Amino acid sequence: MSELRIISRHAGTILVGQLAVMAFGVADTVIAGRHSEAALAALSVGSALYISVYVGLMGIVQALLPIWAEMLGGRRHAAVGPSLRQSLYLCGVISFAGMAALLFPGPLLRWAQVPAPMQDEVQRYLGVLAFAFAPSLLFKLYATFNQSLGKPRLVTWLQIAALAIKIPLSVWWVAGGAGVDAMGVVGCAWATLVVNYVLLALAVMMLRTQDIYRPFQLWQRMERPDWRQLGAFLRLGLPGGLAYFVEVTSFTLMALFIARLGTVASASHQIAASVAAVLYMMPLSMAVACSARVSFWLGAGRPDQARRAVFTGFRLTALVALCFAATVFIASPTLAGWYSASPAVVALASGLLPWVALYHVADALQALCAFLLRCYRITIAPLALYGALLWGLGLYGGYQLAYVGLAGHPATQAAGSFWLASTVAIGLVASALLGILVHAVSRSQRGFTVSLQAG
DSSP states (O other), X not given: OOHXXXXXXXXXXXXXXXXXXHHHXXXXXXXXXXXXXXXXXXXXXXXXXXXXXXXXXXXXXXXXXXXXXXXXXXXXHHHHHHHHHHHHHHHHHHHHHHHHHHHOOHHHHHHTTOOHHHHHHXXXXXXXXXXXHHHHHHHHHHHHHHHXXXXXXXXXXXXXXXXXXXXXXXXXXXXXXXXXXXXXXXXXXXXXXXXXXXXXHHHHHHHHHOGGGGGGOOSSOOOOOOHHHHHHHHHHHHHHHHHHHHHHHHHHHHHHHHGGGOHHHHHHHHHHHHHHHHHHHHHHHHHHHHHHHHHHHHHTTOHHHHHHHHHHHHHXXXXXXXXXXXXXXXXXXXXXXXXXXXXXXXXXXXXXXXXXXXXHHHHHHHHHHHHHHHXXXXXXXXXXXXXXXXXXXXXXXXXXXXXXXXXXXXXXXXXXXXXXXXXXXXXXXXXXXXXXXXXXXXXXHHHHHHHHHXX
């Protein structure tokens, strides 16, 4: 089977599951938006904080995918089970950190000058999600393991089934009814908590019953912490997680700063952010599939095949990203109207979505490059680029344009300034990471050629 077909099928399966997960957030946005502008604004801030915490910490687990894929490529099946069990120690520490961050968001909300009435609602929302964090992280570990095996189908089916539970619960608990008082945006959080525990229970059941997991002897006695292996996890996962954190916070902190402009601006930004997040699922799926394949070939000692997988993934990602961006650019008013019934929110969101289209093309390419660089154990350079460009130029530059003014021009007091600066920043990141990736692939290929000649 060709690399194109393998990567496409793997990425397509992951994409369906990721879109089901994203539908959780999209559904919450639509449900909250139909409930009230205030609920949508609170969701914008609350989900931005939750995503910042979750994605940053989840990135540590996601970054472990190349380790297990390389073990499979090297036919070291017996090493997979102990390695996966060791990762549970890491998940325990990550879960504690995530819950603490979500239970005590007050200082950050005050620093960002989020309006006081909104702060109370946001804190209640995050307080519920704090207890949904651990099961969500463990299910992510299960998903990452399946992706490293090149077997994402079970995960996708579970995610689709969870969507059928999530949407009715959110509708019911946000608006109330059948003896339940209306909870507003907090109802979305309770629905997420229930779904996360259901997913975790189903994942455990799959691990116990499905034949594809038997070669790895997963259900053995838990070993003591292996500090050497945990150190290897952290050397790969921590920079990857921090890079995720910088990338996501450069994006989601916009919601906190834009909240100063009022509920209409905040609600319109939430629509733009939701569309951008849905679009990101395509390059994310492609990056996961491609990195699993690249790591498999590197583990098998075939960097030539890894190189072929890299460039196959790049061509696919670039083509699909351009198609998605063109669709969003053309259909901006229609998309905004799907999210909100408020004319003011729809009008402002329609002006932000063309920036989302441009942002997506660069975002897709940099996401693929970042994932593939981890296969070659390059993690520090992407982290440095993210910090300097996404935080420095993107977030800080947008803040300067919106609230301070720049080069003699007055402050715009507009959400679009953040999107302009972030689009420029993500474009520069994509260009730099692509250059680093080409160099890494070429260096690996040269080493392989030299070894063949020596042999």
